[in-house]
Amino acid sequence: MHHAASETPRFSPGVESRATRWALGAGVVAAGATVVIMGGGRMPLGGGESVGSIAALLAAIAAGPAFAVSFVLERRHGYLAWRDGLPWAKRASDLVALSAAMMMLSALVVVAVGELFQLGFRGLTIDPLGAGALAAAAVGVMTYVASASGARLTSTGVASLATLVLFIGTLASMVSASEGDWWRFHFSQLGNEPGYAGYQFNLSLITTGAVITALANFVAHDLEVGLRARIATGPRRARLFAWLLAVIGLCLMIAGFVPDAVAFPVHVGAASGMVLVFGVLVTCLLTMVPGISRDVAVFSVLVVVGIVGAVALWVPVDYYNLTGSEFIIAGLLFAWLMVFVRATRAYADAATHATPAAEVVLSVTTPVGQ
Numbered sequence: 303m304h305h306a307a308s309e310t311p312r313f314s315p316g317v318e319s320r321a322t323r324w325a326l327g328a329g330v331v332a333a334g335a336t337v338v339i340m341g342g343g344r345m346p347l348g349g350g351e352s353v354g355s356i357a358a359l360l361a362a363i364a365a366g367p368a369f370a371v372s373f374v375l376e377r378r379h380g381y382l383a384w385r386d387g388l389p390w391a392k393r394a395s396d397l398v399a400l401s402a403a404m405m406m407l408s409a410l411v412v413v414a415v416g417e418l419f420q421l422g423f424r425g426l427t428i429d430p431l432g433a434g435a436l437a438a439a440a441v442g443v444m445t446y447v448a449s450a451s452g453a454r455l456t457s458t459g460v461a462s463l464a465t466l467v468l469f470i471g472t473l474a475s476m477v478s479a480s481e482g483d484w485w486r487f488h489f490s491q492l493g494n495e496p497g498y499a500g501y502q503f504n505l506s507l508i509t510t511g512a513v514i515t516a517l518a519n520f521v522a523h524d525l526e527v528g529l530r531a532r533i534a535t536g537p538r539r540a541r542l543f544a545w546l547l548a549v550i551g552l553c554l555m556i557a558g559f560v561p562d563a564v565a566f567p568v569h570v571g572a573a574s575g576m577v578l579v580f581g582v583l584v585t586c587l588l589t590m591v592p593g594i595s596r597d598v599a600v601f602s603v604l605v606v607v608g609i610v611g612a613v614a615l616w617v618p619v620d621y622y623n624l625t626g627s628e629f630i631i632a633g634l635l636f637a638w639l640m641v642f643v644r645a646t647r648a649y650a651d652a653a654t655h656a657t658p659a660a661e662v663v664l665s666v667t668t669p670v671g672q
Contacts, residue, residue: 320372321449328364329442333434335360344427347420347436353428354416357437358409364441365408365448370401372452382455384523396519399512400460403467404451406509408444410470415440457520461643464513465636471506475499488624489632490569493561500561507558514551517643518544524646525591531653532592539590546583550576580635581606587642591649598645605638 336356348354374397377385385393420426428436451459475492476484478499484491492503522544529536553576562569584602587594609631616627 317372317376317450317453320375320453321368321446324364324368324372324449325442325446328360328368328445329438332357332360332364332441333438336434336437337430340430340433342430344429345433346427347423348413348417349420352416352420353433353436354413354420356433357416357440358412360437361412361441361444362405362409364445366401366405368445368449369404369452370397372449373397373400373455376453376455381453385519388519392519395512396516399509399516400452400455400463403463403509403513404448406471406505407463407467408448410467410474412440412444413474414470457517457524457643457647458640460513460517460520461640464510464517465640467513468506468510468632468636471502471509475503475506478502485625486623488562489628490557490562490573493558494563504558504561508555511551511554511556511558514554515548518547518551521547521643521646524650527650528593528646528653529591539586542586542590543583546579546586549579550583553579577609577631577635580638593652594649595645598641601641602638605634608634 336353339356345356346352376382388396451463472489472492475495479492479495480497480499481491481495484495493500493507495503522540525543526536526540529539533539553572556572557569557576560568560572584606587602588599612627612630612634615621616624
């Protein structure tokens with residue numbers, strides 16, 4: 303028996319206690335590690351060799367396991383029981399992708415905060431004890447968030463994670479790019495950057511793509527719950543959406559693994575394929591999901607029109623360059639993703655609440671890979 307999309311873990315003392323213990327333990331270890339790493343010297347808050355960079359690394363190391371452990375423990379308690387129908391390899395790869403995304407997000411947030419404070423306190427350097435306290439606070443906060451997020455994972459949370467990783471990762475690459483005029487070419491130019499900026503941008507694409515492949519099954523489950531209450535072919539249609547969303551994620555991963563400077567046709571093909579598959583997904587949403595919200599349908603059409611318009615303003619209008627077009631398209635795609643994911647949850651909840659038992663029995667799940 304698989305519960306509907308509205309299945310969300312309640313705020314429980316156990317979940318909060320576990321998150322707090324993780325945060326306190328990680329904070330203490332981070333403080334000691336920071337003092338040892340600094341070795342008696344002083345460091346600025348932000349920059350290459352800084353308190354912020356040390357705290358970011360430690361936050362990533364702590365956040366990943368905290369997220370994974372909380373997720374696995376809640377799954378053993380029966381949360382997201384529908385995932386038992388997925389192949390073991392898919393469940394494992396999803397957990398790795400989501401944990402890696404939480405690690406990356408934690409590091410990016412801590413680095414960003416360190417850089418901002420460094421701009422506010424120009425010339426300030428911190429001694430090891432002060433740095434240890436700051437690192438403990440930063441690592442503790444991010445570890446708490448990771449643990450709590452792992453225990454309460456939902457489709458909306460997964461979509462938000464993907465969006466944040468891509469947005470913050472790209473922004474960080476933009477401000478750290480060695481070539482200030484990268485925007486005269488295209489966003490993929492960031493992936494061609496030597497050193498940290500290039501790796502960070504490509505890793506953001508890869509991680510975001512992996513998270514979207516994990517999101518595919520969450521969305522498919524929500525759609526299956528809603529479709530089963532309306533038509534007999536619900537599982538098959540839901541499975542189609544799972545594959546389409548997974549293909550979008552795979553295209554994004556390919557674009558990250560293969561920068562355009564390495565293999566231009568492959569990179570451009572993956573990026574273009576992602577947009578084309580999105581068009582197919584919207585078409586399927588409008589024609590194969592009876593009862594979907596009219597507002598969602600209208601918004602989906604407007605997003606497609608907006609993408610076409612964004613391309614037209616680049617070629618043939620020549621209002622802006624390719625970077626401008628990519629910026630608008632990416633914004634529209636991820637805005638649509640958030641609306642789409644929330645709409646599928648609402649679609650499933652509406653179907654579930656319409657049944658006397660307030661739950662839908664699913665004999666077949668919709669895993670990608672089966």
